[in-house]
Amino acid sequence: MIYEQALSELMRKENIANGAIYLENNYFLSATLPSEINKVTINYVSGFALSKLKGTLTMYRVIPAYIEQGQLKVTIVRLRVKRKGRQIDFVTSGGVDLFYAYDCNTNNYRLSKVD
Numbered sequence: 026m027i028y029e030q031a032l033s034e035l036m037r038k039e040n041i042a043n044g045a046i047y048l049e050n051n052y053f054l055s056a057t058l059p060s061e062i063n064k065v066t067i068n069y070v071s072g073f074a075l076s077k078l079k080g081t082l083t084m085y086r087v088i089p090a091y092i093e094q095g096q097l098k099v100t101i102v103r104l105r106v107k108r109k110g111r112q113i114d115f116v117t118s119g120g121v122d123l124f125y126a127y128d129c130n131t132n133n134y135r136l137s138k139v140d
Contacts (some may be wrong), residue, residue, distance in 0.1 A: 027090060027097070027125060027134060028054055028057070028058055028087060028090075028099065029058060029059060029062060030123075030136065031046075031087070031099040031101060031117070031121075031123045032058070032067070032087070032101070033060060033061055033062050033096040034121070034123055034136065034139055035085065035101050035120075035121050036065055037083065038061065038082065038121055038139065039121075041065055042063075042064075042065070043064055043065060044065060044066070045065065045067070045068055046065060046066075046067055046068070046085060046092055047068050047070050047072055047084040047085065047133075048067050048068065048069055048070065048084065048085050048086075048087065049069075049084055049085065049086045049087070049104075050069040050070055050071045050072075051087060051089075052088055053089060054089065055069050059136050060129065066068075070082070071083055074095060074118060074132055075106060075108065076113070077114050078106065078108040078113070078116075079105045079109070080082040080106075080107070081105060081106065082105075082106045083103065083104070083105055083106075083118070084103075084104045084106050085101050085102065085103055085104070085120070086101070086102045087099070088100040088101070090125075093124075095126075096124045096125060096126050096137060096138075096140075097124070097125040097127075097134055098122060098123070098124055098125075099122075099123045099125070100120065100121070100122050100123075101120050101121050101123075102117055102119075103117070103118045103119040103120045104116065104117060104118065104132075105118045109117060116136070121139060122138075122139070122140040123134070123138075123139055123140075124137050124138040124140075125137060
């Protein structure tokens with residue numbers, strides 16, 4: 026739920042209203058994430074698919090949540106990916122940090138800040 030909300034917030038911040046985004050396939054997270062959020066298709070990209078890449082691709086990487094200063098932090102990094110021969114280059118080109126605070130009244134985490 027937190028990762029789905031984080032991706033939704035990313036789409037809002039990056040003005041992605043329709044179409045598709047590419048998300049790095051992460052064996053820890055990808056199985057629990059949907060294939061579509063807010064009418065935006067999520068395409069999961071594996072290392073094998075990147076080895077066949079032609080041109081440049083903008084892809085997102087979800088960093089697993091961790092605690093920072095008493096809040097749960099989820100980072101989503103925007104990557105520009107390009108293949109040169111057998112080499113695949115990843116260049117960080119932005120992203121978003123989302124902070125969640127625990128709400129004792131609802132027993133859930135709520136989004137408290139977006140950087």
